[in-house]
Amino acid sequence: MKKRIVAAFLASLFVVGSLTGCGTKESSSNAANKKIKVAASATPHAEILEEAKKELEKDGYTLEITIFDDYVQPNLVVESGDFDANYFQHIPYLNDFNEKQGTHLVDVGDIHYEPFGIYAGKKTALEDLTEGDVIAVPNDTTNEARALLLLEDNGIIKLKEGVGLEATVNDIVENSKKITIKELEAAQIARIREEVSFVVLNGNYALAAGLSVAKDAVVYEKSDSTAAKTFVNLIAVKEGNEDNNNVKELVKVLKSDTIKKFINEKYDGAVIPFED
16 A cells, blocks of 8 residues: 555656656747847947847847947858847948848848937027038048038038939039038047037037037938938848847837837937837
């Protein structure tokens, strides 16, 4: 009788242990299925992802963020399948990388842009511009075009039709107030603010000069501007993974009101959530 009782007890322990083991494996499997690996640049991308990580954890997702110091490896590790997605680049860079490297990466979510702004120098209102006034802009190809497009968007000049982000001062076809556009190396522009009527700066140089895009810029690039749409920073995945549920959840959180609020408060206009 005692032997039968002991045998039954041992059998029950085996069943309980087996069930417990199965539960552990299942939980482990679920956790693995909700793990998202993202390659990112440090600022602001990884910082934004760290905030998103908190939100994702509420729904059982684990976000693993790896910071890269270059702009090549983040794409290669997504192409290889080692990472689910990356967050560091804009559309022109992504397209150029695919063409040159033979990769197959696609945009699955437009998250933020870093706007150019027009800042006051000797004058504080664009409507006060008069003949002979000077506006300083960056002299490198892409940044000069963005500056000129911003001036065009605000009625100061008109550019040749279709020049877009290849615009230079030679493409100005209307300048009714005869404003002088002064081309300078981007890092020098903030230093001459007191010498010119206005300056056009990108977010990084504005911050370095102690300027807030949100508070100090007379105007800045809006989400519907050509530059913002072109240079919006995105989440990229390998083609074929666009419908991955984990990535969809990541993009959903990054575009949520919670993350938009975080971006607006932390970066003071130097980084702005992109509105589709």
